[in-house]
Amino acid sequence: MSSLAVLHASQLITLAGPPRARFGKELGDPGIIPDGGLVVADGKITYVGKTPQIEKLCQHDTEVVNARGCVVLPGFVDAHTHLVFAGSRLEDFESRARGETYEQVAKRGGGIQTTVQATRAATEDDLFALAKKRASWFLQNGTTTIEAKSGYGLTLKDELKILRVIRRVGAETPLETVPTFLGAHAFPPEFRENHVEYISLIIDKMLPAIGREKLAEYCDIFCEQNYFDVENSRRILTAAKQYGLKLRMHVDQLTNGGGAQLAAELGAITADHLEQTAADGITALAKTGVQPVLLPGSVYALGSKKYPDARRMIDAGLAVVLASDFNPGSSPSPSMPMMLSLAVTQMRMSPAEAITAATVNAFIGIPRLRSG
Numbered sequence: 001m002s003s004l005a006v007l008h009a010s011q012l013i014t015l016a017g018p019p020r021a022r023f024g025k026e027l028g029d030p031g032i033i034p035d036g037g038l039v040v041a042d043g044k045i046t047y048v049g050k051t052p053q054i055e056k057l058c059q060h061d062t063e064v065v066n067a068r069g070c071v072v073l074p075g076f077v078d079a080h081t082h083l084v085f086a087g088s089r090l091e092d093f094e095s096r097a098r099g100e101t102y103e104q105v106a107k108r109g110g111g112i113q114t115t116v117q118a119t120r121a122a123t124e125d126d127l128f129a130l131a132k133k134r135a136s137w138f139l140q141n142g143t144t145t146i147e148a149k150s151g152y153g154l155t156l157k158d159e160l161k162i163l164r165v166i167r168r169v170g171a172e173t174p175l176e177t178v179p180t181f182l183g184a185h186a187f188p189p190e191f192r193e194n195h196v197e198y199i200s201l202i203i204d205k206m207l208p209a210i211g212r213e214k215l216a217e218y219c220d221i222f223c224e225q226n227y228f229d230v231e232n233s234r235r236i237l238t239a240a241k242q243y244g245l246k247l248r249m250h251v252d253q254l255t256n257g258g259g260a261q262l263a264a265e266l267g268a269i270t271a272d273h274l275e276q277t278a279a280d281g282i283t284a285l286a287k288t289g290v291q292p293v294l295l296p297g298s299v300y301a302l303g304s305k306k307y308p309d310a311r312r313m314i315d316a317g318l319a320v321v322l323a324s325d326f327n328p329g330s331s332p333s334p335s336m337p338m339m340l341s342l343a344v345t346q347m348r349m350s351p352a353e354a355i356t357a358a359t360v361n362a363f364i365g366i367p368r369l370r371s372g
Contacts, residue, residue, distance in 0.1 A: 003062045004040040006072055007051045012036020013073035013355060014048055021291065021319030021364040027353040036072065073355060075144030076336040077362035080248075080272050080293050080323035083148040083169065083177070084131045084162045087118025089329040102302055102330065103226065103254065112152070112186040115328055119152040119162070127165045134326075135175040137334045144176060147248075147323075147366050149220055151182030156205050159183050163215035178366040180248060181206070181216040184228050184236050199232055203239045211243030218269070219245040223259040230258050237266050252277040253298075264288040270321065270365050274308040275299060282309070286316040291365050294357075295325035296342035302330050310347040320349075321365060322357040 006012075016031035037054030039047040039062075047057055058064065092110050096102070105111045119127070138146060148169070150162040163179055170177035183202045191198035210216050219240035223233040237247050246269050251259025253273035260281030263271035271277075271285055272293040285292060294308045313320050322339050325331040333339075340354040349357070 002042065003046075003059060004065065005037060005054055005058050005062050006040075006065045006067050007037040007054060009036045009051075009067040009072040010034070010069055011071045012038065012048065013071065015074060015356065015360045017360075021361045022356050023317050023319050024314065027314060027320065027356045027361075028350055030073075030352045030355050037067075038072070074359045076142050076358050077366065078138065078143045078146040078324050078326070078334070078336055078358075079270065079321050079362040079365050080295060080325050081138075081146045081148050081334070082151065082182075082325070082327035083134055083146065084127050084150070084165045085115050085119050085152045085328055086122035086127060086130060087115055087328065089114055089332075092329055096303060106186075106226075109189075111329060113189060115152045116154055116186070116188060120155070120158050124161050124165060127162065128168050131165050131169050132173055134334065135169050135173045138175055138326075139173075141335045141337060143334065143336050144174075145178065145363070145366065146175060147178045147180055147218070149180040149182040149185075150216075151185030151220075154183065154185065154188035156201070156209060159206055160209060160213070160215065163210065163213075167215065178218070179216045180218040180220050181210050181240075181245065182220040182222075184221040184233070186222065186227060195232070199236060202236055207239055207243050207245075211245070216245060218248045220248040220250065220272075222250040223257065223262060224250065224253060225255045225257055230262050233259070233262060234266065237268075241266075248272060248293075252281065256281070260285055260290075263290050272323070272325075273298070274313075275304070275306050277308065279312070282313055282316050282318070285313075286318055289319075291319050291321050291361070293321040293323050293362075293365070294343070294347065295323055295331065295339075296346060297331035297333055297339055298325045298327075300342055300346075301332065307342075307346050310343065310349050314349075314353065319361050319364065320353070320357045321362045322354060323362065 012033040014031035035051045037051040148166045153159040166179045183206045248270045249263045256276040260277045261284045264284035270291045270293045326334045343349040343354040
């Protein structure tokens with residue numbers, strides 16, 4: 001049996017504790033072992049402890065890594081990504097640099113619609129090649145598992161194509177993927193004047209097909225002004241439950257529109273973004289145990305100063321999660337270390353809280369046996 005020992009880590013972060021999300025003061029206790037070590041046998045961590053204890057377990061053929069001066073911690077679990085897309089949004093970036101807002105870019109046909117056009121034109125193999133390359137970026141930045149959304153197809157054929165690519169990435173790369181259907185990301189141009197018909201397409205065609213093929217575990221929606229309002233979000237997500245899909249939601253990113261309260265009402269697993277969420281929305285999430293997934297990368301890349309109120313959420317007893325929101329338009333970085341840095345410098349989270357939010361708390365929302 002092959003084995004590997006990591007010894008003399010200045011800090012070995014174990015996240016030891018109960019098999020549940022961490023709340024309040026628990027977020028600040030990541031289970032640090034000074035001068036720590038661990039043993040890996042056949043790809044599984046078998047022992048964790050102080051280096052002198054671990055050294056006694058080493059065999060003559062154990063490969064040893066000296067981690068002196070280093071921090072050793074579990075792999076990141078990125079609980080909000082848009083992995084599969086074609087094209088770029090460089091023009092959008094330049095437009096925002098000149099002073100346009102996210103909403104203004106979208107109204108003139110940029111934003112999500114730019115990526116939809118490019119993604120529809122790409123084949124499944126084209127998209128897989130792009131996604132496989134991006135998977136390597138996540139791995140290089142210490143991420144072992146991602147939640148990955150569709151949402152850049154907005155037709156039945158193209159949404160299924162994206163979800164199949166997500167499944168292939170999970171099967172053919174070391175990066176584990178958890179698929180989410182996000183057909184309610186925006187109204188496609190062909191339905192710009194007929195929102196009711198597009199919502200019917202999602203409910204009557206897309207959700208049944210995804211349920212039959214078991215291509216997704218979650219259904220997400222962009223619950224936001226000028227996208228999907230609270231009532232339409234409720235209709236779509238209620239239908240999604242009938243096909244066995246658990247719920248995640250984009251809420252209160254641009255406006256405080258009651259999305260957090262809807263997430264609480266529907267029993268969503270997560271409510272993501274929350275930049276504009278007020279105290280009553282935070283209270284609603286806390287009462288129902290919905291996990292807030294905070295996305296500082298999108299705030300940073302959009303040039304905003306309005307970060308979600310992480311401190312208030314932690315103080316309210318919420319199991320805060322950090323994620324990258326990797327996407328071509330508003331958060332083009334797969335780096336979870338960058339997200340932790342933003343959480344500490346801009347959201348007043350401690351380093352320990354940020355690590356917990358990006359590992360065990362994220363894992364609880366998308367549990368996988370080989371995560372971390």
